[in-house]
Amino acid sequence: MKLIVLFCLFMFAYAQDKYDGVDIDISEVLSNERLLLAYSKCLINKGPCTPEIKRVKDKIPEILETNCAKCTDRQKYLGKSLVKQVREKHPNIWTDMVSYYDPQGKYQKEFQEFLN
Template sequence: MRPTWIILIACLTLSAADFYSSKYDDFDVEPLLENDRILMGYTKCFLEQGPCTPDAKDFRKVIPEALETSCGKCTPKQKQLIKQVIRAVMATHPEAWAELEDKYDPDKKYRENFDKFIAQKD
């Protein structure tokens, strides 16, 4: 391989590493939004109060960093999906949302910026 190709491949790899995997960009959030039992199942997983699906386990791993950076490594599609789900939890289960905030941001360091992120239009 020529050195220029190696540099190009390295740059593309670094660029892709700036975002979370696009594996879940096509995740169907409608079942969560339409079925309170499923939404609360994910919420309980995130709070470590119930079992987790494999997808929920993956999501739970990135919650701390996504909160700290206001989803800085999220793709545009991931940002849209996350906002939809969080808005649903906030609207239908404010007590669960408060628990999530307390679990993942006990010192309230990131709430203001994250709230601004959630309030942004898609």
């Protein structure tokens, strides 16, 4: 019984060290220009936010500072896919995001390593 309690406590502590999942269909966002634009405007304080995107937005500074240390493997994979698609197909949105979240370029090297 003690082992089960310890295991449950460990799993609870581990779960607290990772970000909660956000229910966003990345492929839907990338295939819907209007939705992508709305979400990107939210992220740079130029438009309203849905609760899900607001949760993501609130974590972006910490994600950049820690190089996504609290991200699950799935979140890292989805984040990399999303960034690569946006940089390639929507460079203006990418430029706006970088200008907003990293105007001095202090995260560029680590972020590029993360993407590779």
